[in-house]
Amino acid sequence: MGVPRYWREIPSRYNLIGKKCGVCGKIYFPPRSICPTCRRKSAGKMEDYKLDGKGTVESFTIIRVPPPEFEGKSPYAIALIKMDEGCYLTGQIVDCNLDDIHIGMRVEACFRRIQEDGKRGAIYYGYKFRSLKS
């Protein structure tokens, strides 16, 4: 199963632009069409909002049996990250020793190659995270 064409072009993957509810002000990433708190009142009022890219590791794992698309890339770290804006997302942690990853670790987004599709010759980019030196 290749990556659907649409996905290659999801701009939020590059620019971390989520949504801010025009009613309650809450920030959502991945982007949502409706605020789960304000619901119909928020329809048409979800505005683009660019995340700062900084967050904290809430949990993580090391993938040692990868799916076919990540063959040859394991082991790699996947984390649940709480962004400073309050929303959560799933992403890889890179540029560090896997043993150094820990819950509570501060991270920042960087843009990297995520997958390749050998058959179609396509490369898909998006965010990963690295340790935030503060």
Add this chain to the structure above:
Amino acid sequence: MGVPRYWREIPSRYNLIGKKCGVCGKIYFPPRSICPTCRRKSAGKMEDYKLDGKGTVESFTIIRVPPPEFEGKSPYAIALIKMDEGCYLTGQIVDCNLDDIHIGMRVEACFRRIQEDGKRGAIYYGYKFRSLKS
């Protein structure tokens, strides 16, 4: 999507062995576990029954846009065939000019290569039909 492993080995594909209902005597091909007329009375009473392989074309079409597994094989004829035992099946008609195929045409089963799976190097065999010279 490759052909599931199980399918390569469906013996009925080779030997045209269907089922005969032990209650009403009706013959089924493809094989069934339950007779749709006798239902629970037929459970456990569906006996193997080898078809003679002869039948009549009930309808047919020429496939000109083939699925990926039949790439390069089109045009080819697919027919709805009423077997002499009373059951119907779907199969290709081969060894004749496509223009000669007609509803009411008498045919007999022959055993042929159906599909190849380039990636796995597997070849799948089964029945096709050819004109019955009587």
Add this chain to the structure above:
Amino acid sequence: MRDVAVIGIGMTEFGEIWEKSFRELVAEAGIKAIMDAGIEGEEIDALYIGGMSTGRFIGQEHVGSLAVEVAGLEDLHIPSTRVEAACASGGVAMHQGYLAVASGMYDIVVVGGAEKMTDVVGGEATNILASAADREWEAFFGATFPGLYALMAKYHMHKYGTTQEQLAMVAVKNHYNGSLNPKAQFKRRISVEDVLKSPMVADPLHLLDCSPISDGAAAAVLAPLEIAKKYTDKPIKISASIQATDTLSLHGRKRFDALPAAQHAAKLAYEKADIKPKDVDVAEVHDCFTIAEIIAIEDLGFVEKGKGGKATEEGLTALDGEIPVNTSGGLKAKGHPVGATGVAQINEIVLQLRGEAGERQVKEAEIGLAHNVGGSGGTAVVHILEVI
């Protein structure tokens, strides 16, 4: 059993909607239907969503949960159920939603249907659509999905003298109707000659006898009729909703010139709604191929078995005919995102019965029918809707 009404509808444009993902399509149709119904999220008791092969088209199963997330309903933890019956997935979602309300189990149920088909390459779509048929005993031997309908077409032509031109006229009519529908995938009018000159897919079906590969989503909001007026001035009553089945394989059927499941569903639906076929003012039928519409108008009793081709030629089913069929453009011209189709049909009938169908409005339409088929007839769903 209580009466059920449609109180809201919504759908996306159909076509190759390259810039929107499956979830955005679902969100768009769902939000439109909810806004149309004027309900609050907290009022929704359950969701049903039809999708045929989301696992293969977009690598995503579990779209019931996805629908809850895109609708922002997760904190309510309401049941959301994906149903699948190939190209009848949308109709089955409607039927299951109808049952949920009719039985008194739920009050407000949102029904959706969606498919994103254009993201796969080339022949992959052909292979996926063959999963609506019997993979082991039909597709394995080389039968394609158009091929199965071609077998029915050839049989029908042989038995009743139906002609290629009559088949083509179904496409011509539906493209004409599609030209009046802003949401249709094809808005270009075509001629019988265009159809007959288009490449042959599976004799006797040409490319223009076949519905396209499409993206799209549709939704409808259901409520008990007794409270429907609270939400809308124009509730449309569902006077019958029947789901029926037959064998998965075409060769397993009792006959090849009809879809027995559709005949059965139609019979029960007419009984339930207490109407006759001739009482139907407008119908959306499952014209995945032109032959399918001809068989459908026979199975639905609009004409005698075998007379569908002739009736089409004579204009019975045209927009200004006695029983306008596929005023939306049908699957042929409106587009056929398989999981969405059954719900999109309901959208069209509701528009017609509300008198909101614009240029393609059928005058004084009071009773509408929707006929949705899965595979080569393994599933059929018939809905009858009425102005109240």
Add this chain to the structure above:
Amino acid sequence: MRDVAVIGIGMTEFGEIWEKSFRELVAEAGIKAIMDAGIEGEEIDALYIGGMSTGRFIGQEHVGSLAVEVAGLEDLHIPSTRVEAACASGGVAMHQGYLAVASGMYDIVVVGGAEKMTDVVGGEATNILASAADREWEAFFGATFPGLYALMAKYHMHKYGTTQEQLAMVAVKNHYNGSLNPKAQFKRRISVEDVLKSPMVADPLHLLDCSPISDGAAAAVLAPLEIAKKYTDKPIKISASIQATDTLSLHGRKRFDALPAAQHAAKLAYEKADIKPKDVDVAEVHDCFTIAEIIAIEDLGFVEKGKGGKATEEGLTALDGEIPVNTSGGLKAKGHPVGATGVAQINEIVLQLRGEAGERQVKEAEIGLAHNVGGSGGTAVVHILEVI
């Protein structure tokens, strides 16, 4: 709303069943359940069948129609509906079948669940199972399905001090139970050391913390309680059936140490059945991974949140414990043909409540619970069954 009973059950052996196709598995489970219930085909009003990814595992969608054909019911044209909610597909089929009977819509409904997972090669199964999660925002970035549960495990360990050994003890217990179940995929008993020494899949989950890839099917026959005695001396009453949802994505949830959908379903189920968690005599819970069982027994209120590891260690959930959990071997040892699992759980609870569970029989089991989860918690279904 009327009471509903299970009047028949049937299932195939689970495992790598190389010599049987999907349809043969469906036929076998269905026929066994129908024979067990002692019903005639003509009495069946509707079918519901759960299957997660039949389109990708065997290239076959439209399995509602397929089930009708394998059961020989096509001439009745009864509605047959495939439902899908990833690994909760079977539980959702049970719930939809329950609604259909409880609402008075139908009397006899046959519910099935099936999956044939071992026919695909290598990593393909991993990719398919990821379609239960959010393909765009989880799997795209490299998250696997075991990976999502590993995130929950790590979180739980960090927050509550749950240990790898406690996780392993879930597997040890369930393999022990599986050794007493003739239909289980794994009948080999294992030790904590075996689990900890098995290869790491996604830290902290080892291979033996994960349920296997399996083939299998299960079925159940439902009827209104008031007529159930006509068919069986031992009808088992469904005293609650609740289906709930949450976001598809794990990162979209309100918490990561629980499945809010399961907590919600459990709460409503206890209210409906009018019992407390401690009243449950035997439970089948969704242990797709060992951490899932620990979270499940907390979400179900058998223990306080955070105490699931300790309770497992202390034997609360062992066959001779206070609340025996996964007496069948669970998904871990019995096997996990995803679409079948929810219905197989009902099979086990019915066997236990009938007193027919053989060597693994729980003494005086009168109230049983089944807990089935889809994806990482996007869907949850809880059933409570009772001896009457």
